[in-house]
Amino acid sequence: MKTSTDELLVFVTVIDSGSITAAAEKLQQTVSGVSRALTRLEKKLDTALIRRTTRRLQLTEEGVLFLARARAILDAMEEAEQSVARRRERPSGRLRVDAASPFMLHCIAPHMQAFAALFPEIRLELTSNERIVDLLEQKVDIAIRIGALQDSTLHARALGSSKLRIVASPGYLAEAGEPRSVEALRAHRLIGFTAPEHLNRWPLRDGERDALKIEPAITASSGETIRHLALADGGVACLADFMTVADVNEKRLVPILDDILIDERQPVSAVFYQSASLAGRVQAFLDFIGTRLEL
Template identity: 45%
Template sequence: MKSTIEELQAFVSIVDCGSIVMAAERLRQTASGVSRALQRLEAKLNITLLERTTRKLKLTQEGQLFLGKARRILNDLAEAEDSLLKLDEDISGLIRIDSATPFILHVLVPLMHEFMRKYPNIEIELNNHDQVIDLLEHQTDVAIRFGELNDSTLHAKLLCRSRLYIVASPEYLAQRGVLQHPQDLLAHDLIGFSQTQHLNTWPIQVQGKAFGARPKIKASNGETVRQLALEGAGIACLSRFLVQGDIKAGRLTALFEDQIELHYQKIHAVYYLQEHLPKRVWLFIEFLAEKLREYL
């Protein structure tokens, strides 16, 4: 075989990352080393795999054909290596996980100790973005996303469906009065989202249609909305994973439970489309799905 695994990894990573510099970061190598690996591969094959300009890289027709075969070789090798690990506890490596801040704080953080005790050789990196990110650009193994998915380049596993609650603090209700009918919301202070507008549509009918909240105060993520509700700033609509502990402890009161239209927010684990998912990532996704069954 003319090509080496290192050269194939360099080529595939450059394509996936879109640049030699980002591929070098992903492979934890120098940019010059990755560039030389690509040059060696092209010299051995006597073809140009990637056309280089000062602004971008573009696959040649030969490069497109070779890319699929190179991916299969690397995936088969990774699968063969995983098959040699007889115990899940022996699996090692880094998992980069991305999610919105509230999900990290209320769901992932409480589960991390148990996961790492179960798989002591796996390393975890938690990154929080409250907006959808490009997994390749941010070198992310798995991301947690909410609602319907539109990106066809990603694989997804449904982890749970978390219902929505309309909540307020007992202090706010004592000061402003208990709400009797959904239309009473029109006369109250509401807390909502500044960047994710569809979250300002609440699962209750007001004047014959779904209630579109007009928040007096807005925030960019659910944890801030939750904290505002706890402080008595107004009424909010939040997912179960955020407020179930507060409702149980009496810090927040669930409103209109006999009138609310049960709406469940889908929560998925998504990862980049590839034939072979690293076993450490698969183990994390399965662990999370098992733990979140209570939300279904």
């Protein structure tokens, strides 16, 4: 494209104002600057658009044709800007949010009816992955990540943190007894993660060490699977409060070894690529979920 939108705006404003001087005042530019822009535009088009006389400006035949197209272009640009502004005021469009299944089930899904009522024009897509996903590859707008962040190319908003606890069901403890030390815990059925390995280091004081590396009797790739195994009297597990707080409150799971438990919290963050100017729907979700999470 040879011409710029600034040159189009100058041309249209000169015609609407009736003179270069009036157009310069309206555009808050110098008269010479407006005149140079007109000359530059005609040079790029290799044709005269305006006949200049001492009394008035008159469009050439080419100028009449170009004026109509210039108006259409400027009107389309203004409409495009207004549509973006309207989206920020009234968020709309597709929003894909990804989180590990336990966090999705316990912390995201319960609030989505309220979110949909507030933002009916957002088409929400929820996906669950136990491993870290590539936002661009999976076309994810927001990913909820638990634990320390590694990818420095992403922007993040902290949503809170969730304490880790050692829990077991009343049925399991009635059968196997309640362990009251690390040594006693080693004799119990321990439920751990298939991967990553650091999730099988429990925040318990083990002598001079600040973590206990367990040897699980059974492993699972999802925290939600581990939770269900624990609820089914399957053994002892180390899980975050966000997925067990209701179970503990309703006595389906019992916290144990609190006296040697280290206060370790997993940070919860929302990560995304947008930075200075968040899309309205992304901003709407972050603001909404930030007020709903009890972490």
